[in-house]
Amino acid sequence: MANVLHTEVCVLGGGPGGSTTALQLAKRGIPAILLEKSTFPRDKVCGDALSGKVMRTLERLDPELCAEVKRDARGMPSWGVTFVAPSGRSLRVPFSRETGLGEAPGVILPRLHFDEHLFRRACTATGILVIQGTTAKTFTRTANGWTIGTTTATGSGASISCRIIIDASGANSGFARQVGGLHLEPRHHAAGVRAYYSGVKGLDPQGFIELLFLKDLLPGYLWVFPLPDGRANVGLGLRSDVVKRRHVDLKALLIRLLAEHPQLKDRFAGATLEGGVQGMGLPLASKRRRLSGDGYFLVGDAGHLIDPFTGEGISHAMISGVHAADVAADLLARGTGDAGDAGDAKQYDARVWRRLGQELAISTRLQQLANQAWLFDFVVDRANSNPALADTISSMFTDLDLRERLKKPGFYWDLVTGNKLKA
Ligand SMILES: Cc1cc2nc3c(=O)[nH]c(=O)nc-3n(C[C@H](O)[C@H](O)[C@H](O)COP(=O)(O)OP(=O)(O)OC[C@H]3O[C@@H](n4cnc5c(N)ncnc54)[C@H](O)[C@@H]3O)c2cc1C
Known part of the structure; x- marks a missing residue:
C-alpha cells in the first residue's frame, strides 16, 4: 500500500x-x-x-527574494508601456514620473x-x-x-x-x-500564444512593454516585451469565443503578423525564433x-x-x-x-x-470597450496632443480612483471637450 x-x-x-x-x-x-x-x-x-x-x-x-529577482541579469527593468492604436500611432505611458531614476517599477523576466x-x-x-x-x-x-x-x-x-x-x-x-x-466559459476565457525571438530591432531601451492593438485582433492584442540583448517575448491573446467564431489559428496568425504587418515586419526581418510558438489558456476574472x-x-x-x-x-x-x-x-x-x-x-x-x-x-x-478601434485611435491621438490626458492615463496604472473615472460617462465628455483632465 x-x-x-x-x-x-x-x-x-x-x-x-x-x-x-x-x-x-x-x-x-x-x-x-x-x-x-x-x-x-x-x-x-x-x-x-x-x-x-x-x-x-x-x-x-x-x-x-525581491532583491534577488531584481538583480537577475536575465531580466529587463521596465519603466512603462507603449500602446499602439489600430491607426498605427503610438502612445508612450511611463509607470512613474521619474523614469530612469532609482529602481524600475516593473521587470520582464522569463x-x-x-x-x-x-x-x-x-x-x-x-x-x-x-x-x-x-x-x-x-x-x-x-x-x-x-x-x-x-x-x-x-x-x-x-x-x-x-x-x-x-x-x-x-x-x-x-x-x-x-x-x-x-x-x-469561452466568453470569460482567452487563448494566448508566446514565442521568444532574438535579434529583434527597435526594442525600448527603458524596457517599455509594447501592446499593439491591431485592427484585426481586437479585442485582443499583440505584445512585444523586451529582454536583454535584443531578445523579446512576443505573443498575442484573444478571447476564446472570438477565436472560435473567427476560426483563428493563433500560432499561424502570430508568425504572419510578424512577417507581414507594416508595424512589425522590418523589426522582425532578421530576427530568429528560439524554440517554437507555444499556446496556453487564460481563465479570466x-x-x-x-x-x-x-x-x-x-x-x-x-x-x-x-x-x-x-x-x-x-x-x-x-x-x-x-x-x-x-x-x-x-x-x-x-x-x-x-x-x-x-x-x-x-x-x-x-x-x-x-x-x-x-x-x-x-x-x-475596458475589455468590452477594446472592441472599438475608433476609441483607441481617438484616445491615443488626443493624449499625444494633450499632456494632461497622457498624464491621466499614466496615473491610471497606479491610481485606482482615476481608473474608476473611466466607468463614468463624464470622463468621456471631458475627454472630448478637453475639460478638467487632471494635470
Ligand atoms: C500567453 C500568456 C501570457 C501571459 N502573460 C502574462 C504576463 O505577461 N504577466 C502576467 O502577470 N501574467 C501573464 N499571464 C498569466 C499568468 O501566466 C498566470 O496568471 C500565472 O501563471 C498564474 O500563476 P498560478 O500560480 O496560478 O499558476 P501556474 O503558474 O500555471 O502554476 C501552476 C503550477 O501547478 C502545477 N500543477 C498543475 N497541475 C498539477 C497537479 N495536478 N498536481 C500538482 N501540480 C500541478 C503546474 O506544473 C504549475 O507549476 C499570461 C498567460 C498566458 C497564457
Whole structure:
C-alpha cells in the first residue's frame, strides 16, 4: 500500500500562486506540503511581465527574494508601456514620473527563472515539505479534511492526508473543475500564444512593454516585451469565443503578423525564433466565481483570476495566495475539527474581492470597450496632443480612483471637450 503523509495544508502547484502560499504559510507557522507535478526549473507560457503589483507583493512577502529577482541579469527593468492604436500611432505611458531614476517599477523576466526563484525559496521555508514530479490526481473528502491520491512518472505516489487544500494548480486545474465546479466559459476565457525571438530591432531601451492593438485582433492584442540583448517575448491573446467564431489559428496568425504587418515586419526581418510558438489558456476574472468551499481555497489561475483587459495574472495569483494562507492559518488556529467549512472559508472570497474586485470590474469594462478601434485611435491621438490626458492615463496604472473615472460617462465628455483632465 502507498505511503500516507499527514499535514495541515496541502498546496497544489508550485507556480507563483502556490509558492507564495507556501511562503506565507511558513511565515504563519503552519506546516504544509507543496505538491508540484513538474520538476523545477520548468517553463510556463506567459508574457513574463512582472508588474509593479508583483514586485510590491514580493517585497512585502520577502524583501531579500525581491532583491534577488531584481538583480537577475536575465531580466529587463521596465519603466512603462507603449500602446499602439489600430491607426498605427503610438502612445508612450511611463509607470512613474521619474523614469530612469532609482529602481524600475516593473521587470520582464522569463518565467523559467522567476518561478524558480520563488519555488527554491519555498523549498527552504521552515515547515514546508516540497514534493516535485508528483501530480495530485484524486480528492476524497474525509471527516477531518481531505485525502489526495497522487501519481509520479513511475506509477502511484504517496497519499496525502490534510485538513485544508489550497489549489494553485493553474489554468487546467482538475480540482477546480471537479470539486470547485469552475468550468471554461469561452466568453470569460482567452487563448494566448508566446514565442521568444532574438535579434529583434527597435526594442525600448527603458524596457517599455509594447501592446499593439491591431485592427484585426481586437479585442485582443499583440505584445512585444523586451529582454536583454535584443531578445523579446512576443505573443498575442484573444478571447476564446472570438477565436472560435473567427476560426483563428493563433500560432499561424502570430508568425504572419510578424512577417507581414507594416508595424512589425522590418523589426522582425532578421530576427530568429528560439524554440517554437507555444499556446496556453487564460481563465479570466470577467465573471466572479466562488473561490472556496468545504476545506478548500482556489488561488490564481485555478480561481480564474486573470485580469480580463491586460492578461495580468501573476500578481493576482500571489495576492490570492497570501489571503488563502492567512485565512487557512486563522481557521486552523481555532483548533476545531471543522477547519474551513464552506461558511468559514467564505472569508477568503471576501478578502480577495475586497482587494481585487474593483480593479477587475474596471478591467472587464475596458475589455468590452477594446472592441472599438475608433476609441483607441481617438484616445491615443488626443493624449499625444494633450499632456494632461497622457498624464491621466499614466496615473491610471497606479491610481485606482482615476481608473474608476473611466466607468463614468463624464470622463468621456471631458475627454472630448478637453475639460478638467487632471494635470
Ligand atoms: C500567453 C500568456 C501570457 C501571459 N502573460 C502574462 C504576463 O505577461 N504577466 C502576467 O502577470 N501574467 C501573464 N499571464 C498569466 C499568468 O501566466 C498566470 O496568471 C500565472 O501563471 C498564474 O500563476 P498560478 O500560480 O496560478 O499558476 P501556474 O503558474 O500555471 O502554476 C501552476 C503550477 O501547478 C502545477 N500543477 C498543475 N497541475 C498539477 C497537479 N495536478 N498536481 C500538482 N501540480 C500541478 C503546474 O506544473 C504549475 O507549476 C499570461 C498567460 C498566458 C497564457
